[in-house]
Structures are given as C-alpha cells and as structure tokens.
Amino acid sequence: xxxxxIAESVxxxxxxxxxxxxxxxxxxxxDPANTAFGPMRVCNDDTxxxxxxxxxxxxxxxxxxSIVLSGVLRHEDNLGNVAESSxxxxxRMSAGTGVIHTEHNPSEDEPVRLLQLWFMPAVRGSRPSYQxxxxxxxxxxxxxxxxxxxxxxGEIVDIGQDMTIYLGRLRGGQNLAFxxxxxxxxxxxxxxxxxxxxxxxxxxxxxxxIEDEDTISLAASESAFVMLVDLP
Numbered sequence: 001x002x003x004x005x006i007a008e009s010v011x012x013x014x015x016x017x018x019x020x021x022x023x024x025x026x027x028x029x030x031d032p033a034n035t036a037f038g039p040m041r042v043c044n045d046d047t048x049x050x051x052x053x054x055x056x057x058x059x060x061x062x063x064x065x066s067i068v069l070s071g072v073l074r075h076e077d078n079l080g081n082v083a084e085s086s087x088x089x090x091x092r093m094s095a096g097t098g099v100i101h102t103e104h105n106p107s108e109d110e111p112v113r114l115l116q117l118w119f120m121p122a123v124r125g126s127r128p129s130y131q132x133x134x135x136x137x138x139x140x141x142x143x144x145x146x147x148x149x150x151x152x153x154g155e156i157v158d159i160g161q162d163m164t165i166y167l168g169r170l171r172g173g174q175n176l177a178f179x180x181x182x183x184x185x186x187x188x189x190x191x192x193x194x195x196x197x198x199x200x201x202x203x204x205x206x207x208x209x210i211e212d213e214d215t216i217s218l219a220a221s222e223s224a225f226v227m228l229v230d231l232p
Contacts, residue, residue, distance in 0.1 A: 001212050002198045007205025017052035020045045023189070023207055037209050038185045038231040039161055042118035045191075045205070047111050048073075053104030059095035063119040063159050065148055066091040066103070067167070067227070069191065071112030075132070077101035083132040090135065090147050090157045094121065096128035115189070115227065121160045122150075133157035135167075144168040144176060144218075144228055166228040170195070170220035178216045178228060185231040186210040193224030 011022040011029035023043035025035045035041070041062070053074070066073060068089045075083050075091055078100040085091055093101060105112045135155040139145045148165040152158025170176065170193075180186055188197050188208040195202050196219040202208060210216060218226065 001210070002200050003209045004200050004202065005207045005209070007203065010205070010207075017049045019047050021205065037187055039120040039122075039163065040117070040187060040229065040231055041120060042116060043187070043189060043207070044116040045113075045189075046116055047113045048103075048105040049111055050105055050107045050109050054102060056100050056102050058098060058100045059093070060098040061121060061124045062095045063121050063161050064093045064095065065115075065117040065119070065157075065159065065165065067115040067117070067147070067165075069113040069115065071105060071110050072107055073112050073114055074104045074106045075101060075130070076104075077130060079128060079130060081130040081132075083130075085132060085134070088134050088137045090133045092131045092133075092148060092157045092159055094126065094129045094160050096121070096126040099128040099130075115191070117165070117229075119159070119161050119163065122162060123160065126160060131157050140167055140169040140225075142168075142170065142174060142176075144178060144226075162232045164230045166230070168218075168226050168228070170218065170224045170226070172220055172222045174220050176218045178218065178230075180210070180213055180216060180230070183232075186213070186216060187229040187231060188216075188218075189227045191225040191227060193226075194221045195219065195224040195226055196221060
C-alpha cells in the first residue's frame with residue numbers, strides 16, 4: 001500500500017526568518033490524522049535566514065536528525081557539543097532524559113536549508129547524546145546511501161531506533177529498487193526533481209508512506225534527489 005502526500009497538501013509557513021513545510025503535525029499545525037508514521041513524528045523542510053535560528057529550548061525522549069542540504073547549520077547544547085555542518089553533514093541528537101540546544105545559521109549572507117526529522121526512541125529515558133557526521137556526497141549518484149542507522153559506522157551516524165535513513169541522486173531514466181522486509185514501513189521524500197515510486201508519480205516536496213510492499217521501485221523521470229527512511 002502506497003499513500004502519497006503531494007506538496008500542495010502539506011502545511012507551508014513563512015515566518016520571515018524561517019520558512020518551509022511540515023509534512024506531519026508540528027507546532028501550530030495540527031491534523032489528528034497526520035501525527036506519525038510508525039516511530040516517525042516530524043519531517044520539516046526548513047530554510048533559515050542568515051544570522052537567524054532557534055534559540056535555546058529543551059527536548060526529551062526523542063531522536064532528532066538534521067540533514068543539511070545547503071548553507072551551514074551551527075549546533076550548540078548544554079552537553080558541551082558545538083558543531084557546524086554543511087551539505088553532506090548529518091547531526092543526530094538523542095534527547096533522552098533531557099537536553100537544551102540551539103540551532104543557528106552563522107552565515108551573514110547565505111540561508112541554510114535542512115531536513116529536520118524526529119523519531120520516537122526504541123528505549124525511553126536513556127542518557128542524552130549528540131553526534132555530527134559527514135558522508136561523501138559523490139556516493140549518492142545512482143545509489144541509495146545509508147547516512148543514519150541503528151548500527152552506525154564510518155560515515156553512517158548512529159541512532160537509538162531500529163531504522164535507516166538513505167539519500168540518493170538519480171539521473172533521468174535511472175531506476176533503483178529497494179527491498180522491504182515484512183512488517184516494516186518506508187517513508188519517501190522527494191527533495192528535488194521528479195520520481196515514480198512504486199507506480200506513483202512524485203515531484204519535489206511530495207512524500208509517500210509505504211506498507212506491505214515487498215519491493216519498491218524508484219524511477220527518475222528527470223534528475224531527482226530523494227530521501228528514503230526504512231522504519232519498523
């Protein structure tokens with residue numbers, strides 16, 4: 001079963017310093033029929049203006065992932081972590097028993113675009129932690145590359161949930177297949193371009209939630225940049 005959410009149907013916002021879209025209920029946007037997909041709670045496509053950002057605020061019992069698509073994102077938290085990430089950078093914060101952090105665009109002239117993803121942890125009440133990683137962007141060409149997973153290793157950032165986040169770039173006319181284990185879910189988000197996912201056409205900003213499918217085909221009708229999340 002594949003359920004498609006087109007970009008025009010999601011909640012879009014523009015606060016001046018921050019603009020983007022909420023794929024799930026978030027903040028002032030609440031739809032009781034759209035609060036989660038398995039352990040996935042948030043998928044925000046955010047653009048932060050130069051010199052602006054999120055001030056200090058707390059979180060607990062949430063796995064939070066930031067995928068930087070362009071520009072620079074600066075993270076600071078009360079655990080003593082400070083990091084800046086650009087394209088190819090991944091930040092993961094396991095809030096656990098509680099953490100206070102800020103996310104800021106340090107540039108004076110360039111906005112930063114990022115995907116902000118939240119997941120419920122496999123175990124609640126764990127010790128909070130943070131990891132910043134970087135993958136080689138050239139690996140994305142013609143492949144689905146794992147950048148976050150429960151195991152974590154090398155260029156793969158670890159996370160406290162039985163899941164994997166993949167990124168990939170497909171050229172026009174290129175096809176990929178993803179095999180889904182029984183009982184698991186797949187979330188697909190088209191960052192740029194156009195893609196046919198399991199027979200359903202998706203354009204930039206569209207997403208799909210997939211269950212009970214053995215194999216998912218991804219066919220690029222034009223160049224596409226895509227995120228795929230394998231979930232329990």
